[in-house]
Amino acid sequence: MSPAMHPLATEHLPFFITAPGDTDVLMVVGVVTLVGSVLLAGVLFLTIHSLPERMAHEGQKLQFEIVAVLCLLALFTHIQLFWVVALLLAFIDLPDFMTPLNRIARSSEKLAGLPSPAEPDPSTDAPAGKTEHGHA
Secondary structure, three states: OOOOOOOOOOOOOOOOOOOOOOOOHHHHHHHHHHHHHHHHHHHHHHHHHOHHHHHHOOOOHHHHHHHHHHHHHHHHHOOHHHHHHHHHHHHOOOOOOHHHHHHHHHHHHHHHOOOOOOOOOOOOOOOOOOOOOOOO
């Protein structure tokens, strides 16, 4: 026996109005859409947030570590200036200062007559052509 319609109800109800006890299809679609869009937005946010780290991964180790720390600071403090600085730092190739400075130090040691760490001390009994680890 079907329930009688209320006298004030219209004959043509919209599709999203369900009978008592039936599944509300519109609400199920809405919940699935909401959960899917929140997950997609989270994945998109984290992908964009890790962009500077992925860019700096091919560079120098120090540069990569600085960019990674700046990205983590931006993630946990919500100060987006850290992320912008990390992105700019990932784009810039840092110059190599250590190689010229090491060459200057070795040349200065050679001019001063000091043995450089790469060359064995002639007063020791190490065989010629061997390093301190015994490899040629």
